Amino acid sequence: MRVLLEYMIGGRVRFISHLDFMRAMQRTIRRAGIPIAYSEGFNPHPRLSFGLPLPVGVTSSAEYMDIILDGPMDTEEVRLRLNTHLPKGIVVTAAAEISPSAPSLMSLIRRADYRIILDTALPGLDSGIQLFLQQVEIPYDKPGKKGTSRINLRDSVFSLEPGEDATKEFLVSLKAGDSGSVKPEIIAGKVLEFTGAEGTVDTGLSIHRTGLYMYKGGQWVTPMMLKEG
Amino acid sequence: MNKGQIDKIIGRVSKPVRYMGNEYNMVEKNPASVQIRFAFAFPDVYEIGMSHLGMKILYHLLNEREDTYCERVFAPWPDMEARMREADLPLFALETRDPVSEFDFVGFTLQYELSYTNVLNMLDLARIPLLARDRTLDDPFVIAGGPCAYNCEPLADFLDLVALGEGEELIEDLLDAYREWKADGGDRDAFLLKAAQIPGIYVPKFYDVEYMDNGQVKAVKPNRAGIPDRVQKRVVKDLDRVYFPDKIIVPFMDIVHDRIMLEIFRGCTKGCRFCQAGMIYRPVRERSLETLLDLADKLIKNTGYEEMSLSSLSTGDYSRLEDLVRDLMARHSSERVSLSLPSLRLDSFAKEYIEQVQRVKKTGLTFAPEAGTQRLRDVINKGITREDLRRSLTDAFGSGWSNVKLYFMIGLPTETDEDLKGIADLANMAIDCYYGIEKDKREKGLKITVSTSSFVPKPFTPFQWEPQDTIDRLREKQHMLQKLLKLKHVEYNWHDPETSFLEAVLARGDRRIGQVLFTAWQNGARFDSWAEYFSLDRWIDAFAGCGLDPAFYAHRKRSRDEVLPWDHIDTGVTKAFLWNEYMKALNEETTPDCRLGCTGCGVRRLGEGLC
Numbered sequence: 077m078r079v080l081l082e083y084m085i086g087g088r089v090r091f092i093s094h095l096d097f098m099r100a101m102q103r104t105i106r107r108a109g110i111p112i113a114y115s116e117g118f119n120p121h122p123r124l125s126f127g128l129p130l131p132v133g134v135t136s137s138a139e140y141m142d143i144i145l146d147g148p149m150d151t152e153e154v155r156l157r158l159n160t161h162l163p164k165g166i167v168v169t170a171a172a173e174i175s176p177s178a179p180s181l182m183s184l185i186r187r188a189d190y191r192i193i194l195d196t197a198l199p200g201l202d203s204g205i206q207l208f209l210q211q212v213e214i215p216y217d218k219p220g221k222k223g224t225s226r227i228n229l230r231d232s233v234f235s236l237e238p239g240e241d242a243t244k245e246f247l248v249s250l251k252a253g254d255s256g257s258v259k260p261e262i263i264a265g266k267v268l269e270f271t272g273a274e275g276t277v278d279t280g281l282s283i284h285r286t287g288l289y290m291y292k293g294g295q296w297v298t299p300m301m302l303k304e305g
Numbered sequence: 306m307n308k309g310q311i312d313k314i315i316g317r318v319s320k321p322v323r324y325m326g327n328e329y330n331m332v333e334k335n336p337a338s339v340q341i342r343f344a345f346a347f348p349d350v351y352e353i354g355m356s357h358l359g360m361k362i363l364y365h366l367l368n369e370r371e372d373t374y375c376e377r378v379f380a381p382w383p384d385m386e387a388r389m390r391e392a393d394l395p396l397f398a399l400e401t402r403d404p405v406s407e408f409d410f411v412g413f414t415l416q417y418e419l420s421y422t423n424v425l426n427m428l429d430l431a432r433i434p435l436l437a438r439d440r441t442l443d444d445p446f447v448i449a450g451g452p453c454a455y456n457c458e459p460l461a462d463f464l465d466l467v468a469l470g471e472g473e474e475l476i477e478d479l480l481d482a483y484r485e486w487k488a489d490g491g492d493r494d495a496f497l498l499k500a501a502q503i504p505g506i507y508v509p510k511f512y513d514v515e516y517m518d519n520g521q522v523k524a525v526k527p528n529r530a531g532i533p534d535r536v537q538k539r540v541v542k543d544l545d546r547v548y549f550p551d552k553i554i555v556p557f558m559d560i561v562h563d564r565i566m567l568e569i570f571r572g573c574t575k576g577c578r579f580c581q582a583g584m585i586y587r588p589v590r591e592r593s594l595e596t597l598l599d600l601a602d603k604l605i606k607n608t609g610y611e612e613m614s615l616s617s618l619s620t621g622d623y624s625r626l627e628d629l630v631r632d633l634m635a636r637h638s639s640e641r642v643s644l645s646l647p648s649l650r651l652d653s654f655a656k657e658y659i660e661q662v663q664r665v666k667k668t669g670l671t672f673a674p675e676a677g678t679q680r681l682r683d684v685i686n687k688g689i690t691r692e693d694l695r696r697s698l699t700d701a702f703g704s705g706w707s708n709v710k711l712y713f714m715i716g717l718p719t720e721t722d723e724d725l726k727g728i729a730d731l732a733n734m735a736i737d738c739y740y741g742i743e744k745d746k747r748e749k750g751l752k753i754t755v756s757t758s759s760f761v762p763k764p765f766t767p768f769q770w771e772p773q774d775t776i777d778r779l780r781e782k783q784h785m786l787q788k789l790l791k792l793k794h795v796e797y798n799w800h801d802p803e804t805s806f807l808e809a810v811l812a813r814g815d816r817r818i819g820q821v822l823f824t825a826w827q828n829g830a831r832f833d834s835w836a837e838y839f840s841l842d843r844w845i846d847a848f849a850g851c852g853l854d855p856a857f858y859a860h861r862k863r864s865r866d867e868v869l870p871w872d873h874i875d876t877g878v879t880k881a882f883l884w885n886e887y888m889k890a891l892n893e894e895t896t897p898d899c900r901l902g903c904t905g906c907g908v909r910r911l912g913e914g915l916c
């Protein structure tokens with residue numbers, strides 16, 4: 077049985093790396109006594125896979141992973157057990173059975189939304205956003221395993237708009253899961269550059285991932301839409 | 306200090322998870338509801354400190370007390386230190402993020418000499434006066450324990466108290482005394498005097514050290530009434546009754562020893578003459594099979610760890626090892642818990658265990674003959690023969706291993722070129738053992754890793770009187786081995802002799818070394834055990850600045866009647882026994898394992914029925 081989990085990451089736990097998180101999840105599953113399946117072979121490992129790694133320092137209200145179970149367990153039971161055994165700061169908000177043949181989350185997730193909040197108000201923030209949106213070409217050398225590759229940042233952004241407090245907050249919707257995807261802080265840096273307040277990025281900002289989406293039936297939906305039936 | 310600022314700072318350093326806390330099983334208490342706040346400080350980075358078993362035990366033990374909240378603190382990595390100093394952020398504990406200076410106690414565990422400058426640096430970052438004599442009632446008491454505490458004279462000026470021996474019972478006595486003192490009121494000395502009455506507590510300031518003109522110690526004497534001439538270490542009598550945590554913190558970070566460590570016994574009876582642990586942790590006390598199985602069940606359940614190791618100085622000597630391994634496997638292999646036996650000694654290596662362990666996971670195998678010839682192994686009393694090694698290697702290769710590590714020491718007393726050639730000879734023998742297995746029965750890809758460390762004479766061992774080889778001499782030996790070990794399938798690794806030299810100086814240092822530590826720290830020394838931060842020149846300058854000669858400490862042969870700077874500390878093992886062992890070493894005479902019969906080390910004095 078394959079179970080899709082939606083969870084939040086908040087508080088201090090945002091400082092763990094993706095690898096740290098995977099280890100923590102594996103141990104939580106063991107403590108919780110969830111009958112996870114193991115891969116075959118010389119060095120068997122628990123069968124769990126993740127949507128999109130969360131950058132270190134970023135909090136999130138909706139992350140996804142899926143696990144394969146060896147035996148049946150009610151999905152609500154899975155969720156409750158995990159929450160009893162998870163480290164503080166990680167909470168599973170939903171669990172649903174999905175088809176074993178559904179494609180991997182990694183291959184489905186195409187969009188990631190963020191809310192970016194500056195530590196200190198910046199009156200020019202809104203005009204920075206507008207300026208960013210007016211560009212046709214924003215070249216950026218994206219670092220990769222084999223050196224950097226030049227991409228157009230403007231193409232990486234689906235939408236960009238001010239948040240509730242337009243001097244401190246903005247919302248950005250980014251491409252995810254392909255070569256055009258970039259980290260939210262890169263976009264934040266560019267936006268700040270367009271405000272003319274360069275160098276202030278270091279005054280600090282907090283980044284929160286508000287959602288991850290896949291494109292299905294002509295619209296953006298959350299991976300929970302993979303739920304059977 | 307605004308605690309929110311801490312997140313901003315750690316968000317900008319490497320591996321912020323080191324400073325994050327909030328791990329599963331971290332203890333949370335309301336600091337306002339306890340009488341004693343204890344900061345358990347490990348003078349190295351998080352992933353090293355969190356791997357240390359003693360810390361796990363004492364952390365959870367102290368937190369069992371309702372009147373105490375024990376929190377953790379580690380040495381901030383230099384990038385974090387820079388940010389903290391820039392932001393004026395004092396050293397804080399991981400749990401509450403409160404400044405360590407607000408605690409009642411800061412307890413350092415001293416696991417290796419090269420962490421000493423980190424102790425100073427952490428005190429400084431905590432804004433606690435470095436010198437014990439400058440502290441006031443507003444400052445915490447700074448206490449140290451761990452193996453290096455037995456000769457902590459180099460740190461004596463910086464410490465208020467030193468805990469000798471096993472901490473479980475001692476720390477309870479100390480905290481009880483602290484509460485009494487707090488209720489009574491009184492100055493710092495009043496508490497220290499009270500504490501000095503507790504067996505195992507050493508208060509350095511109550512002892513004066515006199516020196517002779519030649520620089521040797523003349524005498525170490527108590528400087529006030531009611532202080533014992535010698536302080537004897539504490540031992541726990543019954544490991545089945547002493548506290549052992551049934552849950553431990555599960556770090557997010559991939560720490561060095563990221564697994565359950567099941568402590569199966571303490572002490573070691575082998576009597577290797579270079580080994581300080583083998584002398585200071587005597588006598589042997591085992592935990593019963595029943596206790597261990599019960600602890601293992603609980604720890605696995607409460608942590609979710611997928612790996613467990615058996616911890617002791619010589620795991621192969623546990624009297625019911627076979628039963629233990631078999632039972633642990635039977636209970637937990639279906640939960641996919643793998644078992645690793647790290648310090649398995651080849652003289653007790655049995656093929657059956659290899660296969661048991663292999664059922665779950667195959668890991669590399671390590672053998673530590675320590676010296677290349679039988680003659681030198683007799684000198685150091687390492688009771689392993691070439692035949693033992695041949696048999697163990699053949700078993701290992703025959704059971705599917707193709708990757709083995711051989712550990713040796715160079716610079717051992719009486720060592721000659723022949724002994725170095727012996728190391729290459731054993732490497733060649735290992736190759737032969739491998740090819741002695743039929744081709745279709747052995748695993749492909751033979752790899753033999755030979756590692757040498759440089760011998761550091763340690764206090765409280767039979768070699769405490771011995772000079773260490775000079776750095777140049779150790780380098781020559783390493784070069785010779787590099788040539789001798791240019792063999793197919795063999796890789797040779799060696800330790801930097803410069804750090805071994807400093808280790809030798811600090812290990813047998815006296816109180817005057819404190820100034821050198823201070824000077825080196827002021828000149829930037831910290832994380833000395835990390836090659837990227839170690840600078841011998843900085844230390845040489847510090848010695849010169851203090852008018853002390855490091856060779857006096859590292860390269861000098863001591864005489865029998867010399868007063869050693871640590872003679873006022875009693876580990877139970879007598880100086881007479883150590884001297885006798887030293888003489889036997891020079892005569893290439895061995896001493897049998899004392900499980901076969903008491904060899905009179907003196908530890909029996911510490912308590913009825915200990916051994």
Ligand code: SF4
Nearest residue numbers: 899903904905906916
């Ligand atoms: S007193 Fe005897 S039996 Fe006990 S540790 Fe010493 S030598 Fe061994």
